[in-house]
Amino acid sequence: MNKEPVNRELFDDVMVPNYAPGTIIPVRGEGSRVWDQEGREFIDLQGGIAVSCLGHSHPGLVGALQEQSEKIWHLSNVMTNEPALRLAKTLCDLTFAERVFFANSGSEANEAAFKLARRYSWEHFGPEKHEIISFRNAFHGRTLFTVSVGGQAKYLEGFEPGPGGIHHAEFNDLETVKKLISKEKTCAVVIEPIQGESGVVPADPEFLKGLRQLCDDNNALLIFDEVQSGMGRTGHLYAYQMYDVVPDILTSAKGLGGGFPISAMLTTASIATSLGVGTHGSTYGGNALACAVAQKVVDTVSQPDILKGINKRSGHLRKGMMDIGERYGVFSEVRGAGLLLGCVLTEKWQGKAKEFLNAGLEEGVMVLVAGADVVRLAPSLIIPDADIDEALVRFEAAVKKLVA
Ligand SMILES: *Cc1c(COP(=O)(O)O)cnc(C)c1O
Numbered sequence: 182m183n184k185e186p187v188n189r190e191l192f193d194d195v196m197v198p199n200y201a202p203g204t205i206i207p208v209r210g211e212g213s214r215v216w217d218q219e220g221r222e223f224i225d226l227q228g229g230i231a232v233s234c235l236g237h238s239h240p241g242l243v244g245a246l247q248e249q250s251e252k253i254w255h256l257s258n259v260m261t262n263e264p265a266l267r268l269a270k271t272l273c274d275l276t277f278a279e280r281v282f283f284a285n286s287g288s289e290a291n292e293a294a295f296k297l298a299r300r301y302s303w304e305h306f307g308p309e310k311h312e313i314i315s316f317r318n319a320f321h322g323r324t325l326f327t328v329s330v331g332g333q334a335k336y337l338e339g340f341e342p343g344p345g346g347i348h349h350a351e352f353n354d355l356e357t358v359k360k361l362i363s364k365e366k367t368c369a370v371v372i373e374p375i376q377g378e379s380g381v382v383p384a385d386p387e388f389l390k391g392l393r394q395l396c397d398d399n400n401a402l403l404i405f406d407e408v409q410s411g412m413g414r415t416g417h418l419y420a421y422q423m424y425d426v427v428p429d430i431l432t433s434a435k436g437l438g439g440g441f442p443i444s445a446m447l448t449t450a451s452i453a454t455s456l457g458v459g460t461h462g463s464t465y466g467g468n469a470l471a472c473a474v475a476q477k478v479v480d481t482v483s484q485p486d487i488l489k490g491i492n493k494r495s496g497h498l499r500k501g502m503m504d505i506g507e508r509y510g511v512f513s514e515v516r517g518a519g520l521l522l523g524c525v526l527t528e529k530w531q532g533k534a535k536e537f538l539n540a541g542l543e544e545g546v547m548v549l550v551a552g553a554d555v556v557r558l559a560p561s562l563i564i565p566d567a568d569i570d571e572a573l574v575r576f577e578a579a580v581k582k583l584v585a
Pocket of ligand 1: 289377
């Protein structure tokens with residue numbers, strides 16, 4: 182086995198250069214704390230970008246993984262397996278959904294959602310009704326279809342031609358959707374209830390209600406991409422429950438596996454019939470190991486006391502960040518919901534979010550960015566209060582150095 186020591190420099194020698202990771206290499210984590218190769222300790226407010234929703238090395242998740250690993254890891258989709266069936270049943274019990282498709286990443290869940298929407302419309306209304314409406318600055322993944330539906334042109338640059346029939350409206354502006362939607366052509370409208378990657382921007386409740394109505398009026402399916410906003414992030418199992426607007430299709434990933442790759446597309450029984458036998462598939466989707474871990478995540482996060490705790494922690498973290506923002510004049514606003522927070526940089530600091538991330542690392546706290554103007558936080562949903570306090574102390578030290 183290759184046990185040669187490795188460091189950050191090796192990245193440039195052996196990895197495709199599509200990422201620019203920092204110099205620190207974390208090797209161990211427990212709860213909301215992480216240690217690097219040198220034994221330096223960090224408080225993790227990144228949560229693996231809203232993935233590690235129960236922190237690192239959660240005993241329940243480790244137990245679920247170990248237990249399933251000694252039974253059976255994988256079966257082809259020619260077979261079904263117990264963990265997948267149980268997880269699908271649980272997700273249906275806890276949401277609007279009646280049918281579930283499992284995949285391995287957010288992109289794949291969205292790919293399945295977009296394909297299902299097209300297929301459903303094709304079956305019920307004919308091939309003309311295939312257009313998808315999404316929103317500027319939206320993020321739906323990196324496959325060619327999902328990146329085309331996403332609202333950031335730079336991610337498609339040089340990869341064209343992408344699939345056709347995709348239109349982009351303005352987020353939180355119903356009039357721009359009205360101009361694009363039609364009974365004849367639109368098969369689906371897809372939206373992140375809270376835009377994550379582009380700055381943690383929550384949809385207005387009235388806007389989502391308006392979208393639901395527009396979709397109903399035009400026989401179009403409403404798809405919520407809850408890859409980032411789901412699995413407890415907002416203090417509700419899914420953000421649609423907070424908004425009280427029910428989609429036709431919902432995608433879930435990131436937090437769903439708590440760090441084990443798994444995603445799901447949820448929908449109703451009648452829509453699901455359009456993905457008949459042989460129309461779509463995935464080798465790993467519904468993998469027994471992944472479903473066993475996700476089951477533990479869902480069982481844990483959906484407990485009322487855990488969900489309530491998220492709002493309490495949110496208030497604590499939000500207030501702390503607002504205080505720092507005011508004291509040093511760095512944030513104009515802290516927005517988002519639950520434990521998906523975006524600290525919006527003041528004019529003077531715009532474009533410099535990455536500097537806050539780097540300064541944080543120097544002081545032992547890991548934060549994220551969402552674009553160049555927003556410092557994003559997506560910590561463990563069960564981060565201890567003491568870790569929030571310590572993270573705030575460290576982040577304040579980082580800001581103090583930055584503004585000096
Ligand atoms: C992260 C993300 C995706 C993509 O998920 P992958 O697992 O990277 O494919 C899609 N949609 C949203 C809203 C996301 O935040």
